[in-house]
Amino acid sequence: MQGPTSHSYFSQRLRLHYVDWGNTTAPPMILIHGTRDHCRNWDWVAARFRDDYHIIAPDLRGHGDSQWMIGGVYNLTDYVHDITQLLHQKHMTPATVIGHSLGSAIALQYSALYPESVTKLVCIEGLGPPPAKALEREQQPTEQKLHGLFDEIRKLSGRIPRRYPTLEDAFHRMQSENPHLSQQQARHLTIHGTNQNEDGTYSWKFDNYVRVFSPIGVAYDRHWGMFGRITCPTLLVRGLESWATDPTGDGRADWFDCHLEHEAFPSAGHWVHHDQLDPFVDRVRRFLAAEETP
Numbered sequence: 001m002q003g004p005t006s007h008s009y010f011s012q013r014l015r016l017h018y019v020d021w022g023n024t025t026a027p028p029m030i031l032i033h034g035t036r037d038h039c040r041n042w043d044w045v046a047a048r049f050r051d052d053y054h055i056i057a058p059d060l061r062g063h064g065d066s067q068w069m070i071g072g073v074y075n076l077t078d079y080v081h082d083i084t085q086l087l088h089q090k091h092m093t094p095a096t097v098i099g100h101s102l103g104s105a106i107a108l109q110y111s112a113l114y115p116e117s118v119t120k121l122v123c124i125e126g127l128g129p130p131p132a133k134a135l136e137r138e139q140q141p142t143e144q145k146l147h148g149l150f151d152e153i154r155k156l157s158g159r160i161p162r163r164y165p166t167l168e169d170a171f172h173r174m175q176s177e178n179p180h181l182s183q184q185q186a187r188h189l190t191i192h193g194t195n196q197n198e199d200g201t202y203s204w205k206f207d208n209y210v211r212v213f214s215p216i217g218v219a220y221d222r223h224w225g226m227f228g229r230i231t232c233p234t235l236l237v238r239g240l241e242s243w244a245t246d247p248t249g250d251g252r253a254d255w256f257d258c259h260l261e262h263e264a265f266p267s268a269g270h271w272v273h274h275d276q277l278d279p280f281v282d283r284v285r286r287f288l289a290a291e292e293t294p
Contacts, residue, residue, distance in 0.1 A: 004046065004057070006065070011085040012078065017065035018058035018086060021050045027119070028092040029053035032083065034101030034126070036206045038064030040192035044185075045098070045273050048281045053096065058086055060102070062207035064193070069207070073149070073214045079106045080113070093117035096288065100124040100273060111234075112226035121234040122284055124272050125242060130250040137215070145215035152212045159208055163201035170194050170202045180268070180275035227255040235261045235287045239268030239275060261287060 004019035019039050029049060031042040039057040046055045059066040061082055062074055083106055087093050094117050099107035104126025111118040128134060164170040171190040175181060181189070194202045234256060238244050247253045248262055263283050268275035 011082040021055040026054045028095035031057040032099040032103030062210045098122040112229040115231040125244040233259040242270040
């Protein structure tokens with residue numbers, strides 16, 4: 001199977017990377033990865049849909065082969081802006097959007113801001129914490145939030161990226177992080193997710209600072225209240241072995257006014273598209289093929 005081609009674009013003076021799976025006359029589809037992942041996480045999904053869609057998969061800023069930020073904090077607004085720029089510059093709208101974790105949060109906000117630009121939306125988790133926990137955080141005094149943020153940044157400044165003596169050592173770390181992965185999956189993700197250092201060791205490509213999110217921004221109720229602006233059919237996906245809670249049981253599904261479907265996959269953790277690839281692809285195909293229910 002021929003793989004994707006690598007390309008770059010600019011957003012806020014950062015050179016950002018994405019891969020293109022070809023078939024440029026087909027309807028657009030964008031695949032958005034999660035925190036500390038990279039665009040090649042989607043290779044198995046992209047391979048299944050490339051005959052029917054023109055697929056692009058970006059590396060988020062600070063991830064994969066995209067540039068790292070210098071100064072500042074990685075935040076959702078900047079990630080959303082980057083995706084907005086990519087789709088605008090490459091004339092890829094309206095598009096089908098599939099996101100995982102952080103990628104889902106980005107996809108949701110983009111779909112709320114530009115509802116006319118998204119035809120269908122698939123979110124693998126990524127809706128954030130349950131409302132009660134989120135509101136508890138929201139009510140913390142601003143000075144407490146900022147103290148916590150600055151403490152986290154200071155700790156990260158002294159954190160040295162882990163170096164693995166061999167690629168095989170990094171591969172074993174990848175396997176331990178997600179036991180559901182096959183050897184082939186874990187090796188593929190490791191090869192595309194690491195750089196070799198000058199001394200011959202290997203480190204993950206992502207910037208350690210992506211671990212920190214700014215606690216200051218749009219108020220929780222206003223941020224998630226934007227979801228009522230989403231007009232396209234939306235499929236919410238989660239793994240039954242994931243830490244993520246059920247959005248249909250904790251009130252988060254009530255944020256949506258659009259046609260909404262949900263699916264929980266057994267024997268799957270947070271990375272449903274890896275853990276249950278075939279059932280996931282089959283479910284997404286049915287969702288994409290179906291006409292919208294009034």
